[in-house]
Amino acid sequence: MLPVSSIGKKIVMAVTGCCLVLFLLVHLLGNLSIYGGPGSLNAYAEFLHSKPTLLWIARLGLIGLFVLHVIFGLWLYIGNWVARPHRYVRETTLQATLSSRTMIWTGALILIFLAYHLAHLTLRWLYFPGERFDAMGRFDEFFMVTSGFKNTSVMGAYVVVMLIFWMHLRHGASSLFQTLGFSHFKYEKILTCLGIIIATLIVGGCVSIPFLIWSGVIGGNAL
Ligand code: HEM
Numbered sequence: 472m473l474p475v476s477s478i479g480k481k482i483v484m485a486v487t488g489c490c491l492v493l494f495l496l497v498h499l500l501g502n503l504s505i506y507g508g509p510g511s512l513n514a515y516a517e518f519l520h521s522k523p524t525l526l527w528i529a530r531l532g533l534i535g536l537f538v539l540h541v542i543f544g545l546w547l548y549i550g551n552w553v554a555r556p557h558r559y560v561r562e563t564t565l566q567a568t569l570s571s572r573t574m575i576w577t578g579a580l581i582l583i584f585l586a587y588h589l590a591h592l593t594l595r596w597l598y599f600p601g602e603r604f605d606a607m608g609r610f611d612e613f614f615m616v617t618s619g620f621k622n623t624s625v626m627g628a629y630v631v632v633m634l635i636f637w638m639h640l641r642h643g644a645s646s647l648f649q650t651l652g653f654s655h656f657k658y659e660k661i662l663t664c665l666g667i668i669i670a671t672l673i674v675g676g677c678v679s680i681p682f683l684i685w686s687g688v689i690g691g692n693a694l
Contacts, residue, residue, distance in 0.1 A: 478650075480547045485647040487540040492644060492669065494533060499676045505689060509613035513605050516612035541582065548575045570642035577639035584632045591619060598625060616680075617690035626685035633678045640670035 475483075504515040519526060570577075590596045598619040603611040620626050645666025653662060683689045 475546075477547065477550065480543045480550075481650045483539060483543045484547065485650040487536045487543070488643050488647050489651075490536050491533075491540060492640070492647075492673070494536075495673050499673060502680055503676060505613065505616065505680060505684075509605060509611065510607075512613045512616065513607075513609045513611060517609045520610075537585075541578070544575070544578055568642065570638040571646070574639060574642060577635055580632065580635055581639060584636070587628075591625075592616065598622060613690065617684050620681040620684035621690070623685065626681040629681040630678050633674050636677075637670045637674040640673060641666045644669040 501515050501519070502512075504511045587597075591598060592615070595615070600615065600618040603614050605611050605613075620629070643666070645662040648658075648662050648665065680689070
């Protein structure tokens with residue numbers, strides 16, 4: 472196996488995590504165009520799909536980032552587990568937060584969510600109401616997205632996963648700054664707050680979409 476130090480692995484986690492957070496921000500900003508109505512979301516989706524080469528370069532980059540983040544995360548987790556002296560003794564990690572202790576599990580859940588999310592909205596294998604086009608002849612992304620989230624179980628599943636995702640992001644965002652050098656104790660509180668703010672902004676934006684569709688604020692009343 473490659474001789475990568477623990478800090479080397481953490482740096483890979485921090486850099487890939489940072490890029491994934493940037494992707495999420497861009498993805499969220501694009502998705503928020505749903506608040507502009509069908510015309511706005513359909514125009515955004517058409518713009519994305521009109522640049523297949525760029526889209527595939529971005530997708531491959533994203534897959535690479537996910538793979539590195541998962542492999543190095545597992546590598547760190549297994550390394551720490553093996554090095555732990557009393558791993559059979561009941562844990563008393565009073566200092567560590569619930570978010571930091573469950574990173575491996577919340578991360579695994581995000582992977583499962585991602586497979587479900589791609590099957591739902593990118594591959595359109597689940598809750599796909601069928602092809603429909605708007606007055607301008609564009610694929611009706613708005614209709615596709617709102618149809619899925621009007622289903623209570625789908626909306627509920629997204630909201631619950633997003634709340635668990637908040638824990639992963641909250642710890643990941645503050646610890647990536649520490650790994651990248653802002654580790655002085657003076658910054659500890661600031662970094663914790665920054666992690667909470669980043670996670671709350673991203674997750675709040677993500678949760679708002681399925682919830683407001685389900686409640687009828689976006690796309691009409693479905694209840
Ligand atoms: C609940 C809020 C979210 C909504 C409403 C949403 C919406 C969408 C939609 C509509 C697409 C399909 C775009 C298209 O091809 O036309 C998509 C794709 C995608 N989403 Fe999300 N998304 C959400 C949260 C997330 C989260 C939290 C992640 C990351 C863990 C994520 C990662 C992705 C990825 C990787 C794609 C595939 C992009 C591609 O086509 O290559 N999404 N999402």
